[in-house]
Each structure stands twice: as C-alpha cells, then as structure tokens.
Amino acid sequence: MGKFSRVEDRPTPPEVYNWRVYFAAMVATFAAVMIGYDSAFIGTSISLASFKKEFSLTNKTTTEFNLISANIVSLYQAGCFFGAIFGYPVGYYLGRKWGLLASGTVFCVGAILQCVASASTGLGIIYAGRIIVGLAIGAASNLAPIYVAEISPPAIRGRLIGLYELCWQIGGVVGFWINYGANQNVKPGHSQWLIAFAVQLIPGGLLFIGAFFLVESPRWLVSRDRNAEALKNLCYLRHLPEDAPYLVDEFHAIEATIAHERGLAGAGFWGPLKTVFASRLLIKRLLIGASLFAWQNGTGINAVNYYSPTVFKSIGLTGTSTSLLTTGVFGIIKLIGSLIWLLWLVDSLGRRYLLMIGSIGGALSMYYIGAYIAIAKPADHPMATLDAGGRSAVAFFYIWTIFYSPSWNGTPWVVGAEFFPQHVRTFTQACMAASNWLFGFLIARFTPQMFTAMGYGVYMFFASLMVLSIFYVYFILPETKQVPLERMEELFAPGLKPWRAHTVVMGRIHDANAARKIEEGSHDSLEKVSNDHKEHV
Structure with a gap:
C-alpha cells in the first residue's frame, strides 16, 4: 500500500479528502505540541546547573532533590488529570472549537507564571504555573482527539487523529533539544533555564490563534439541535453541496444515530454519565480504553520522557551535555517513528497488530538493558567513555524507542477517540484523557524513587508489563480500523x-x-x- 492509500467503508468522492479537513485536524491537534514540549523540556530543565543554582538545589541531598523534581513534574500531571475531567463540561457546553480556544488561553497564563519565577519568588510560582498549564493540557487532550474523530472520513480517521501524536512528537523534539542548545550556547545563569520555559508560549499562542479558524464539529452541533449549522459545516468540511448523495447519507446517519442515542441517554449534562454506568457494554469499553493508557505507561515512556538524565545515568552516561544530546536523539527517533505510524501503519496495519509488535520489541530491549546494568553495574564503575557493553545498552534503548514510537505512543489515543457513540463521547474521552494523566502522574511521581530503590529492576519491571500487554491486547481489544463511528458498537456484540x-x-x-x-x-x-x-x- 502506498503511504497515502485508503481503504474506504463505502465509495467516497475524492472531494471529501480535501485540505479543509486536514487543516482543521492540524489546528486541533496542534494542542499536542504543547503537551509534547512540556513533557520533554521539564526533565532536562531541572537538571541544568543554572536552574539548580537559581533555586538553591545544589546543596540538596539526592533524596531531597528527587522529591523536588518529582513534585515539579507530577504537579503538572495532576493538573492534567483534573483538566481532562473538566474537559467534559467544557466540551458539553462550549463545544470543541471554543473549548480548544479556552485551553490555549489558560495554557499561556500558566506558562507566563513559570517565566516570572526567580530566586526571589522561589519554586512556589513554578508549582502554580505547572498546575495551571496541566489543567489546560488535560482539557485539550480530551477535546482535540474527539474533534478530529468527529470531522474525519472513516478511511483517514486514524491518520488524522494520528496528527495529534505527530504534533506531540514535534513538541517533544523541540523540548528535548532546547536545553541542549541553551546548555551549549548560553552562559549559565537565569536566562539559560528561562529560555525553555518561555518557548512554551509559542505553541500555546498558536493554538489560541488557530482555534478561531476552526469550524465546530457537525456531530456536536446536531447533538445541540443546531442541524442547519451542522449541515453547513459538514458541507464545508467535505467540500460537497448539500444534495451530494455521499453528504446526504452521512448527515442522515449522524441525525439518526444521535436521535437514537439521545433517546437512550436522555437530554442534559448527566444523561451520558447515566447511560455509560447503566450499560455493561459501555462500562466494558470504558475500562478497555482506560486500561490501554495503563499499559502505555507500563512501557516506561513517562519515566524516560521526564527523567531521561536519570535513565541515561543508570546506563553509564555521565555529563550534562552528553545526557542532553542522547535525549535529543531519542526525541528525533520518536518523531520519525510517529511519522511512519501516521503515514503508513495506523490505517493499514491497524491498532491491534501495532500494539502487540511494539510490546514484543520493547520488552526484549528493556530486558537487555536491565541485564546489562545487573551484570556490568555501570553506576559502580563510572567511565569517561562507554565501553562496548554500554554502547550496546544505549543502542537497545534506541531500539526500544523504534518499537514504541509507531505503536504504543499514539495508538491508545486513536482507539479512545473511536470507541464510543456520540452521545457519551465527550464524557468517555474525558475518562480516557484522565486515565492517561493519572497513570502518567503515578510514574512521574515515583520514578526517581524507583531508580534509587530498584536499580536495574526498573527495566525488568517495565519489560514484564509489556509482555503481559501482548496477551491483553490479543484477547481483549477488538480492531477498530476503517469501522464507521456509527457502527463501532457492533465490535462489542455479545x-x-x-x-x-x-x-x-x-x-x-x-x-x-x-x-x-x-x-x-x-x-x-x-x-x-x-x-x-x-x-x-
């Protein structure tokens, strides 16, 4: 299959695959640049000597510094968790477009608070900014995948939702490299660490501006009885006239499905919650979707994202510049893997096979790294340069990245956005996003302590979880590629x-x-x- 090939659920006019739907998806998924950048820059920022000196962290013990760094990282994750939950009422009352605009606004406020921090203010204002930024990112992580899923033709839905993951990785690459550049080219001091914090304002500002150019989701408009506006927006997104057979069929399907589901759920804010918790099948879908983010975090990704200097130090890499450079290469590999996933794999190979293949390769790589550390004990025998064994461990870390990035990195977000019917999707997506941030919070909060207490056992722990995830995906998760949203429930028939x-x-x-x-x-x-x-x- 070519990189832009499509498998359609029904004959589709070529006009449907137009720049408008791609543009709308790109603007919405640009929210993920904020997420990727924040997850990448913070761990390397707090490892800079200039940051430690600014906030009097150089004289802290390892235990004290681990606690402070865990707090800086995990408060953001906690904010994301609550932001994802708040995304439900925001998405319900304001819609997808205005919810994303509000997210961009709040994000910029939190970023500004972090930028004004200094030795005189202490870390308190950074903590506050991290929580506020987290609230915005949590809401955006809820709304962006929903919006894209609702505007996408089925044949390219996975690809368009996958833009979310691609933007995440673009932000990550910038975040990983920004501190390396600052460390190499900016004199140590206040400005050196401030640069990375200030760059947050760029993606936040661009999302705020871009949201003004979005059209509201036709599915959300129909759910609010604004059918005329919904039809107009659908015509715009599909680049077809109102009487085009394809558009007529799609709009009628949206109306019929929402009318049927509204009859099941009841009108109002609480209807979707009652529907989900009254249905064993929907609860099952909710648990499956949420569990995918537990397995995603079980790969060890957030331990690497937020504490990459600690990870590479455990392998034997020493020196701030070397650690930052190695982390930057990790970010580039993730970006390339996500691009391959987006263009070739997600809509052709599908969701299940990607996750299982990613777990197999990732588990083998993590087992190798853990075995190397257990045998060679690089922390007890520091060297200026890595020996052959150390280089092989770094190579297997990159192999793990190659398997992870086109599989577990973005696929759970695609599945979570596809799984549920329209009348409960805003609520269930809030649950999906919240579960991601909850499991991410647990990893971010306790990773420094895990490395101190478990050593090489951390790698064995994550590898074993990946092995278990293979069986979980095979026996529990149905494939969703190319299935229209209106027929997704058939996958879960008794x-x-x-x-x-x-x-x-x-x-x-x-x-x-x-x-x-x-x-x-x-x-x-x-x-x-x-x-x-x-x-x-």
Missing part, C-alpha cells in the same frame, strides 16, 4: 470474540454496500427501461 470482531463487522458493511449497489443498479435499470419505453411511444 458472543463476538475480540480477535474476530473486525472481520465480522467489516464483512457486514461490505455486504450492505454490495446490496445497496445491486438495489441502485436495479432501480437505474428499471428507470432506463421506462424512459426507453416512453421514448418509443
């Missing part, structure tokens, strides 16, 4: 095995399309015969 569900549902869709073609062909033939008869008479 008695249908998860590893067979996709084949069964796609077979039904193809059969329905074939029957419709036959019916349309018969109608056209009868009409032609009638017209020929009239002409003959």
Whole structure:
C-alpha cells in the first residue's frame, strides 16, 4: 500500500479528502505540541546547573532533590488529570472549537507564571504555573482527539487523529533539544533555564490563534439541535453541496444515530454519565480504553520522557551535555517513528497488530538493558567513555524507542477517540484523557524513587508489563480500523470474540454496500427501461 492509500467503508468522492479537513485536524491537534514540549523540556530543565543554582538545589541531598523534581513534574500531571475531567463540561457546553480556544488561553497564563519565577519568588510560582498549564493540557487532550474523530472520513480517521501524536512528537523534539542548545550556547545563569520555559508560549499562542479558524464539529452541533449549522459545516468540511448523495447519507446517519442515542441517554449534562454506568457494554469499553493508557505507561515512556538524565545515568552516561544530546536523539527517533505510524501503519496495519509488535520489541530491549546494568553495574564503575557493553545498552534503548514510537505512543489515543457513540463521547474521552494523566502522574511521581530503590529492576519491571500487554491486547481489544463511528458498537456484540470482531463487522458493511449497489443498479435499470419505453411511444 502506498503511504497515502485508503481503504474506504463505502465509495467516497475524492472531494471529501480535501485540505479543509486536514487543516482543521492540524489546528486541533496542534494542542499536542504543547503537551509534547512540556513533557520533554521539564526533565532536562531541572537538571541544568543554572536552574539548580537559581533555586538553591545544589546543596540538596539526592533524596531531597528527587522529591523536588518529582513534585515539579507530577504537579503538572495532576493538573492534567483534573483538566481532562473538566474537559467534559467544557466540551458539553462550549463545544470543541471554543473549548480548544479556552485551553490555549489558560495554557499561556500558566506558562507566563513559570517565566516570572526567580530566586526571589522561589519554586512556589513554578508549582502554580505547572498546575495551571496541566489543567489546560488535560482539557485539550480530551477535546482535540474527539474533534478530529468527529470531522474525519472513516478511511483517514486514524491518520488524522494520528496528527495529534505527530504534533506531540514535534513538541517533544523541540523540548528535548532546547536545553541542549541553551546548555551549549548560553552562559549559565537565569536566562539559560528561562529560555525553555518561555518557548512554551509559542505553541500555546498558536493554538489560541488557530482555534478561531476552526469550524465546530457537525456531530456536536446536531447533538445541540443546531442541524442547519451542522449541515453547513459538514458541507464545508467535505467540500460537497448539500444534495451530494455521499453528504446526504452521512448527515442522515449522524441525525439518526444521535436521535437514537439521545433517546437512550436522555437530554442534559448527566444523561451520558447515566447511560455509560447503566450499560455493561459501555462500562466494558470504558475500562478497555482506560486500561490501554495503563499499559502505555507500563512501557516506561513517562519515566524516560521526564527523567531521561536519570535513565541515561543508570546506563553509564555521565555529563550534562552528553545526557542532553542522547535525549535529543531519542526525541528525533520518536518523531520519525510517529511519522511512519501516521503515514503508513495506523490505517493499514491497524491498532491491534501495532500494539502487540511494539510490546514484543520493547520488552526484549528493556530486558537487555536491565541485564546489562545487573551484570556490568555501570553506576559502580563510572567511565569517561562507554565501553562496548554500554554502547550496546544505549543502542537497545534506541531500539526500544523504534518499537514504541509507531505503536504504543499514539495508538491508545486513536482507539479512545473511536470507541464510543456520540452521545457519551465527550464524557468517555474525558475518562480516557484522565486515565492517561493519572497513570502518567503515578510514574512521574515515583520514578526517581524507583531508580534509587530498584536499580536495574526498573527495566525488568517495565519489560514484564509489556509482555503481559501482548496477551491483553490479543484477547481483549477488538480492531477498530476503517469501522464507521456509527457502527463501532457492533465490535462489542455479545458472543463476538475480540480477535474476530473486525472481520465480522467489516464483512457486514461490505455486504450492505454490495446490496445497496445491486438495489441502485436495479432501480437505474428499471428507470432506463421506462424512459426507453416512453421514448418509443
């Protein structure tokens, strides 16, 4: 398959795949640049000697510094958790467009607070800024994938939601390299560490501006009884007139589905919550979707993202510049892997196979790194340069990154955005995003202590979790690629095995399309015969 090939659920006019839907998806997913940048820069920023000196951290013991760094990182994660929950009422009452704009605004406020911190203010204002930034990012992590899922044609839905992950990695690359550049080219002092904090304002400001150019989700508008505006926006996004058969079918499907689901859920803010918790099938989907983020964090990704200097020190790398350089290469590999995932893999290979392959390669790599540390004990035998064993451990760390980035990095977000029907999607996406930040908080809060207490056992722990995730994905998670959002519930029909569900549902869709073609062909033939008869008479 070519990199831009598509497998369609039904014949689709080429106009549907136009720049408008790509532009809207890119603006919305730009929220992830804020997330990626923040997750990447903070761990390396607090490792800079200039930051430690500014806030009197150089005389702290290892235990004290671990506690402070864990607080700086994890307060952001805690803010993200609550922000993801607050994203539900924001998405319900304001919609996707204005919710994203509000997220950009709040993010900039939090970033400014961090920028005005200094030795005279202490770390308190940084803590406050980290919480506020987290609130904005949590809400954006809720709203952006929902918006993209709701505006996307099924054949490229995974690709467009995948832009979220690509933007995350772009922000990560900048975040990983910004401190390396500052460390190499800026004189140690207040300005050196401040640069990375100030750069946060760029993605936050761009999201704020870009949100003004978005059109609201047609599905959300229909759910608010604004059908005329919804049809107008759908025409714009699909680049088709109102009477185009494809658009008529899609809009009728949206109206019918939302009307049916509203009858099940009831109107109002609390209807979706009641519907989810009253349905065993929806609770099952909610638990599966949320658990994917537990398994994602079980790969060790947030331990690496936030504490990369600690990770590389455990392998035997010493020196701030060397650690920052190695971390920057890690960010580039993640970006390339995410790009491959976006263009080739997510909509062709699918979700299940990607996750299982990522776990297999990641587990083997982590086991190797843990075994090397257990045998060589690099922390007890520091060297100016790595020996062959140390270089092989670094190589396997990069191999782990190669397996992780096109699999677990973005796929859980795609699945979480696809899993649920429209009438509960804002609430369930809030749960998905909140679960991501909850598990991320646990890892971020306790990673320094884990490395101190467990040593090489940290790598064995994450490797073993990846092995377990293979069986979990195979036996629990159904494939969702190319399944229309309106038919997603069929994947969870009672008695249908998860590893067979996709084949069964796609077979039904193809059969329905074939029957419709036959019916349309018969109608056209009868009409032609009638017209020929009239002409003959």
